[in-house]
Amino acid sequence: xxxxxxGKTTLIALGIIILLWSLALLGYFSNLDVxxxxxxxxxxxxxxxxxxxxxxxxxxxxxxxxxxxxLLSTELGGFVFxxxxxxxxxxxxxWMVSLLTKKTSMSVSDExxxxxLPLGLAVMLGIVLGSISNGFPAAFSxxxxxxxxxxxxxxxxxxxxxxxxxxxxxxxxAGAISIAVFSLCxxxxxxxxxxxxxxxxxxxxxxxxxxxxxxxxxxxxRVFSQIxxxxxxxxxxxxxxxxxxxxxxKEAVGILALMISTVVLSLSRSFWVGLLAATxxxxxxxxxxxxxxxxxxxxxxxxxxxSFFAAIFLILLVALFxxxxxxxxxxxxxxxxxxxxxxxxxxxxxxxNLLTPMVSTILEHPIEGSGFGTAVTFxxxxxxxxxxxxxGSWSTVSMEWGWLEIWIKMGILAPLGFLYLFYxxxxxxLAYAWTDQAWLGIGLLSGLVFLYATHFFSPYLNHPIGLGxxxxxxxxxxxxxxxxxxxxxxxxxTLQTKQVAAATIQTD
Numbered sequence: 001x002x003x004x005x006x007g008k009t010t011l012i013a014l015g016i017i018i019l020l021w022s023l024a025l026l027g028y029f030s031n032l033d034v035x036x037x038x039x040x041x042x043x044x045x046x047x048x049x050x051x052x053x054x055x056x057x058x059x060x061x062x063x064x065x066x067x068x069x070x071l072l073s074t075e076l077g078g079f080v081f082x083x084x085x086x087x088x089x090x091x092x093x094x095w096m097v098s099l100l101t102k103k104t105s106m107s108v109s110d111e112x113x114x115x116x117l118p119l120g121l122a123v124m125l126g127i128v129l130g131s132i133s134n135g136f137p138a139a140f141s142x143x144x145x146x147x148x149x150x151x152x153x154x155x156x157x158x159x160x161x162x163x164x165x166x167x168x169x170x171x172x173x174a175g176a177i178s179i180a181v182f183s184l185c186x187x188x189x190x191x192x193x194x195x196x197x198x199x200x201x202x203x204x205x206x207x208x209x210x211x212x213x214x215x216x217x218x219x220x221x222r223v224f225s226q227i228x229x230x231x232x233x234x235x236x237x238x239x240x241x242x243x244x245x246x247x248x249x250k251e252a253v254g255i256l257a258l259m260i261s262t263v264v265l266s267l268s269r270s271f272w273v274g275l276l277a278a279t280x281x282x283x284x285x286x287x288x289x290x291x292x293x294x295x296x297x298x299x300x301x302x303x304x305x306x307s308f309f310a311a312i313f314l315i316l317l318v319a320l321f322x323x324x325x326x327x328x329x330x331x332x333x334x335x336x337x338x339x340x341x342x343x344x345x346x347x348x349x350x351x352x353n354l355l356t357p358m359v360s361t362i363l364e365h366p367i368e369g370s371g372f373g374t375a376v377t378f379x380x381x382x383x384x385x386x387x388x389x390x391x392g393s394w395s396t397v398s399m400e401w402g403w404l405e406i407w408i409k410m411g412i413l414a415p416l417g418f419l420y421l422f423y424x425x426x427x428x429x430l431a432y433a434w435t436d437q438a439w440l441g442i443g444l445l446s447g448l449v450f451l452y453a454t455h456f457f458s459p460y461l462n463h464p465i466g467l468g469x470x471x472x473x474x475x476x477x478x479x480x481x482x483x484x485x486x487x488x489x490x491x492x493x494t495l496q497t498k499q500v501a502a503a504t505i506q507t508d
Contacts (some may be wrong), residue, residue, distance in 0.1 A: 002241055003249050004166060005173035013174035016058070017065045019081070024208055026070035033074040040072070040083065041090045048094035052104055053158050055091040057171060059151060062087050063468045064175025067226035068209040084464065088150070095154040106157045110479050115424045116152060118417035122369075123149075132372030138373035142409070143396050148464040151471050160475040168475060169237070175227070176234035179245035181260040183223045184318050186211060187265060190221040191319045220319075222267045226465050229454070231262045232275060233447035233469060236282055240446075242300045242441030243292050256307030261314045269348075275455030282446040288431035289442065351400045351457070354378045358404045369411030373397060376408070402455035406462055418461055421470070422452060428477040444473050 023040070027033040027279045048055025048287065063082060064071065069084025098104040123146045130139030158164070189201055190213060205211050214222040235256070242252060286292060286505065292300070380386075380394040399405045406414040425448060432441025451466050460466035 002238065002255065005169055005237075007166075007170055009167045009170035010174045010177075011342050013057075013061050013064075013171050014178060017060050017174065017178045020062065020065050020071055024066075024083075027072045028204060028208065033072050036077045037072050037074060037081065037083065037086045041086050044063065044087045044090035045094045048091045049098060049103075050152075051424070052095060052098060052117055052154055052228065053160075053164055053167075055087075055094055056151065056154055056158065057167065059087055059091055060168070060468070060472060061175070062465060064171070064227060064230055066208070066210055067465065069464065070209045078488060088148070091154060092150055095157065099157070104157045106153065110156055112156060112477060113152075115151065115421050116417075118413055118418075118420055120149070122406075122410040122414040122417050125367060125413065126372045128371070129369060130373040130409065133371050134373030137449065138397075139371060141373070143330065143372035145463055145467065148467045149471070151468075152474070155471060157472050158475070165475060168472065172230065172234055172237075172472070176231045176259060179227050179231050180258045183211075183225065183228065183262045184314070186213065186223045187221065187315070188318050188321065188373075190223075192321070192324050216267070223265045224268055225266075226463070228262055228266045228268070228271070229451070229465055229469070231259050232271065232278075235263075236257045236278065236446040237439070237443035237449070239282065239300075239304070240286075240443040242303060243286050243290050243296060244436075244439040250302045253307045253310055253333065256304065257310035257314055260308055260311035264311060264315060268458075270454050270456075270458035273457060277453035278446045278450035280376050281449045282442060285433075285442045285445065289430075292440050348432060349381045350378075354400060355404075358399060358401055358408060361408050362404060365411065366407075367411055369407065369409055369414070372409050374409055399459065400457060402457070402459035402461060405459055419454070422448060425470070425473060425477060431471070431478065440476065444476060 023036050027036050044055060044058055047058065055395050065071065066083070068082075070080075071081045072083040072086070074081055095104070099106070123143065126143055127139055130136075130143065186205070190198055193201075202213060205213065211223060211225040214224070237253060238259070263275070354376065357376050361374070361376050365372065375395045375397050376399060377393060377395040379392045380389075381392060382394075385394050386392055398438070399408075403415055406418070426445060429441040429445040429448075434440055435441075447469065451460055451469055455461045455466065
């Protein structure tokens with residue numbers, strides 16, 4: 001069953017990701033960003049006009065390729081126009097043209113529209129109040145990520161067949177693979193080359209806003225990118241399949257090891273917390289819905305454990321590879337990972353210092369919120385901040401404690417809107433529990449739990465990554481009518497089976 005994640009669509013998606021990165025490097029070193037963005041816009045518009053789902057595929061591929069969508073960017077009238085905005089505007093423009101020419105249509109009766117209404121109202125309230133208090137430019141700059149929800153319109157205008165859904169899963173697989181390989185490549189470069197190469201590489205990756213590279217001591221580097229979120233989301237789908245059927249050890253261990261190595265490299269405490277919560281939910285759902293036998297438990301635990309050690313070996317192999325020579329040792333890596341696991345560094349203390357001022361800001365406008373562009377002032381222990389501000393006083397619009405941030409800017413309606421959306425999506429995903437695709441419902445639901453739990457400490461729901469994953473799940477969610485039809489069909493089959501059994505008993 002794992003093979004369904006890898007096919008023609010996977011290869012095409014990987015090719016497009018490589019192409020986007022090639023265009024990014026070309027634009028970076030040649031200053032041709034404007035022309036490259038124009039070409040991308042025309043191509044995106046054209047393929048979306050031809051097949052609406054192709055434009056949506058392209059949007060997801062771009063999302064999986066870069067956390068901030070700025071592989072290409074240019075300034076237009078003081079406004080930064082990025083690759084993500086380019087594809088977004090092209091797909092939405094093509095969808096509107098298709099709608100006006102009646103090439104496509106959307107159903108107002110589809111109840112999935114209404115799941116987003118509370119959140120949509122909260123976003124509009126945040127924009128209005130933010131514009132009044134902080135000015136429209138500041139409010140728009142802070143809240144424009146929610147425009148990504150505009151993809152909901154074309155997504156609900158597509159009749160998602162089983163092949164389309166399979167394509168989406170293969171896109172996610174391609175994204176997870178590319179992210180994992182990229183993370184390992186960055187680790188290799190920063191553990192093997194001299195300062196000159198590292199400085200040049202760091203500047204390029206920083207300017208393209210693709211990855212955070214942190215020296216955590218002894219020449220060991222943390223490689224973190226927000227899009228590593230999709231690797232963990234993909235992991236839950238793979239894990240669900242492992243419980244559903246017999247998988248070849250080589251296939252299962254190979255892909256799991258690659259994914260797990262990325263999670264370890266991220267050294268993200270927020271990921272660890274989210275992963276813990278999501279894993280607990282995943283195991284609970286597997287026990288209740290899939291009811292695996294002890295033999296299946298043993299096989300899956302064995303595959304997962306083997307994959308974990310294979311992931312550690314893969315990291316060591318990349319970091320300690322002898323060509324070119326380097327001075328790292330296994331003990332250096334172990335010490336660095338242990339240091340990251342400690343809870344007394346400046347990032348942790350600064351996050352806790354931020355908590356009380358955020359709560360105070362919420363209490364100023366607990367119902368309606370303060371609007372986008374609202375800043376919170378706190379005392380930071382970051383040495384870089386201390387160089388600028390002697391007492392560590394720092395004001396920021398981008399905050400940790402994600403649930404508190406959306407409450408500050410959009411009022412109580414925002415967290416309630418997200419929780420309502422989670423509730424409705426959970427109901428639909430649990431409908432898979434009675435089918436042979438239980439792994440899909442449990443995997444996607446575990447991914448949502450991971451997203452919502454991670455957002456407690458790091459902002460994801462107010463970012464295209466988190467919003468994008470929610471949108472990614474929408475095609476897999478049947479509307480109410482389809483769920484009812486499936487339930488009726490199941491009941492009929494059960495009754496027919498009982499009638500046959502009764503007839504058999506009478507005959508005997």
